[in-house]
Amino acid sequence: MTTVKSTLIKFQSIIALFVMCVVLIILSDKFFTVENGWNIARQISINVCISVGMTLVILTKGIDLSVGSMLALSGAVAAGLLKYGLEIPSMNTYVGFTVFGAILAGLAVGGGLGVFNGWMITNFKVPSFVATLAMLTIARGATMLWTGGFPITGLGDHFAFIGTGWFLGIPMPVWITVIVVILAVILTTKTKFGRHIYAIGGNESAARLSGININKVKIWVYTIAGILAAVGGIILTSRLDSAQPNAGMSYELDAIAAVVIGGTSLSGGRGSIMGTVQGALIIGVLNSGLVLLNVSPFWQQIIKGLVILLAVILDRLNYANED
Amino acid sequence: MNNTIKYLLITIIAGVSLYNAIYFKKLDEVKKEASNTTFNAKNYANQFFKNDVESFKAINASDFLNHINADAQAYAENNGHKLGISSDYNFIVEGNAIVLEIEEEYIVVELESDQQRLKIATDFIFGNAIREGARRANIGDYQNTMDFNNISVELNNIVREQILPPFLQEVKVSDRIYFKGAAKVNTKRHTNENMKVIPMLLKINN
Numbered sequence: 001m002t003t004v005k006s007t008l009i010k011f012q013s014i015i016a017l018f019v020m021c022v023v024l025i026i027l028s029d030k031f032f033t034v035e036n037g038w039n040i041a042r043q044i045s046i047n048v049c050i051s052v053g054m055t056l057v058i059l060t061k062g063i064d065l066s067v068g069s070m071l072a073l074s075g076a077v078a079a080g081l082l083k084y085g086l087e088i089p090s091m092n093t094y095v096g097f098t099v100f101g102a103i104l105a106g107l108a109v110g111g112g113l114g115v116f117n118g119w120m121i122t123n124f125k126v127p128s129f130v131a132t133l134a135m136l137t138i139a140r141g142a143t144m145l146w147t148g149g150f151p152i153t154g155l156g157d158h159f160a161f162i163g164t165g166w167f168l169g170i171p172m173p174v175w176i177t178v179i180v181v182i183l184a185v186i187l188t189t190k191t192k193f194g195r196h197i198y199a200i201g202g203n204e205s206a207a208r209l210s211g212i213n214i215n216k217v218k219i220w221v222y223t224i225a226g227i228l229a230a231v232g233g234i235i236l237t238s239r240l241d242s243a244q245p246n247a248g249m250s251y252e253l254d255a256i257a258a259v260v261i262g263g264t265s266l267s268g269g270r271g272s273i274m275g276t277v278q279g280a281l282i283i284g285v286l287n288s289g290l291v292l293l294n295v296s297p298f299w300q301q302i303i304k305g306l307v308i309l310l311a312v313i314l315d316r317l318n319y320a321n322e323d
Numbered sequence: 324m325n326n327t328i329k330y331l332l333i334t335i336i337a338g339v340s341l342y343n344a345i346y347f348k349k350l351d352e353v354k355k356e357a358s359n360t361t362f363n364a365k366n367y368a369n370q371f372f373k374n375d376v377e378s379f380k381a382i383n384a385s386d387f388l389n390h391i392n393a394d395a396q397a398y399a400e401n402n403g404h405k406l407g408i409s410s411d412y413n414f415i416v417e418g419n420a421i422v423l424e425i426e427e428e429y430i431v432v433e434l435e436s437d438q439q440r441l442k443i444a445t446d447f448i449f450g451n452a453i454r455e456g457a458r459r460a461n462i463g464d465y466q467n468t469m470d471f472n473n474i475s476v477e478l479n480n481i482v483r484e485q486i487l488p489p490f491l492q493e494v495k496v497s498d499r500i501y502f503k504g505a506a507k508v509n510t511k512r513h514t515n516e517n518m519k520v521i522p523m524l525l526k527i528n529n
Contacts, residue, residue, distance in 0.1 A: 085353075087350055087353075088350070089350060091350075092349055092350045092351060093347055093348075093349070093350055094347065094348045094349065094350045094352075094353040095345055095346075095347060096345065096346045096347070096348060096353075097344065097345055098343060098344055098345070098346070100340075100343050100344050101343070101344025101345045104340060104344050105344075150469050150472070151468060151469070152469075153468050153469065242468075
């Protein structure tokens with residue numbers, strides 16, 4: 001009986017996903033099509049990128065509320081530099097950015113903001129909730145300043161390929177997401193750094209006493225979360241061929257939802273990247289299904305909220321003794 | 324030794340990345356190139372006001388109000404212009420009228436032809452009514468939506484800075500005026516009482 005229960009607990013996300021797919025296949029003839037499959041994959045790719053970073057943060061018992069704003073700023077910086085470059089009037093010099101350069105700059109912005117988050121949390125002992133909440137508004141304001149409140153559009157075919165192109169019959173955002181997931185799985189399961197992340201989330205004091213440089217690991221974790229938010233920002237900007245100043249609003253909530261539904265404990269130390277991918281898939285399938293079933297957007301939000309609540313309740317029941 | 328190799332590799336990778344990431348040009352050359360190819364919304368708006376507004380074929384304001392009052396949807400579909408799937412239709416209307424009231428944000432006029440009343444906006448000049456009413460620009464023709472949006476911004480700026488100030492300095496209650504301007508009608512919720520015209524041309528006929 002215990003074995004059956006533990007197996008059910010272990011595969012609860014996959015079982016939920018499977019049940020949801022079966023129900024949607026019965027209710028909608030448009031759900032189980034190749035086109036819709038690619039649509040869901042493309043739509044969740046951005047959330048998966050952000051959620052992977054969020055998983056690392058939550059595994060260390062932290063939270064990052066700024067990923068949506070960092071996504072917007074990174075995408076806007078990449079788009080702005082690609083389109084307008086940098087002008088240095090005092091030297092009569094124009095610095096142009098190639099697509100590669102613009103992407104690097106976007107990633108650097110995400111990484112830089114992540115470092116700042118980590119630095120605030122570790123050096124000044126600001127709670128991660130507060131530090132990243134502050135970054136949420138700072139990065140959003142910076143995005144508005146950078147874009148002047150207007151979208152930056154017309155970024156060219158090469159840049160558009162990242163978000164809309166296909167390679168070997170698979171959409172580019174899916175390739176990028178798969179690479180991100182593989183790297184994150186290796187990082188969390190096969191490296192010392194990954195073990196340190198779990199150790200810090202499980203018991204920070206014990207981790208410190210065992211010689212782990214907590215501050216260094218945490219700063220790296222927030223930096224990775226920032227870089228992954230930037231990856232999401234670049235995919236989104238490329239898909240839309242436009243950097244929107246209000247892009248990524250409330251994406252942090254979808255990311256947290258994916259992590260929680262995927263079985264990662266908000267108390268830290270327990271969870272997995274693949275669980276998060278399953279969580280993002282559940283949200284993606286749920287979104288797609290509700291749209292195909294013509295459910296009102298208001299109801300969609302309520303249903304999504306209930307699913308998150310259910311996931312957390314199940315998690316609490318299953319791991320009541322541990323937490 | 325290991326560290327030396329590590330830093331050397333990092334330097335080489337950073338150098339190669341930077342080499343492929345950025346390029347340099349002379350700023351004045353780039354600006355010159357850009358001015359030849361960039362769409363200039365200000366020039367576009369100036370040309371429109373200079374060459375086209377006076378001769379633009381507008382709808383008689385009395386006819387417009389009567390038709391809108393009778394069947395706004397049908398009239399708008401045949402005579403108005405809208406952007407995308409919006410229910411806001413735009414028209415260019417004209418008429419001779421008598422000034423009844425001068426308020427901070429608008430003036431109220433009475434049409435000479437049938438004594439219907441209209442408001443002419445004098446303060447908050449915004450939106451796309453002139454661009455859409457005049458059917459001057461199609462969003463599909465602009466690769467950059469900012470260029471498309473800037474047309475409205477510049478058209479509104481001309482109204483705010485060149486059309487209204489001289490008119491407002493002279494106009495008095497009971498003056499006879501000629502106006503031509505853009506009117507926006509939402510076919511789902513409209514009333515003639517709130518109809519406001521964004522002026523493109525204003526003349527005092529006393």
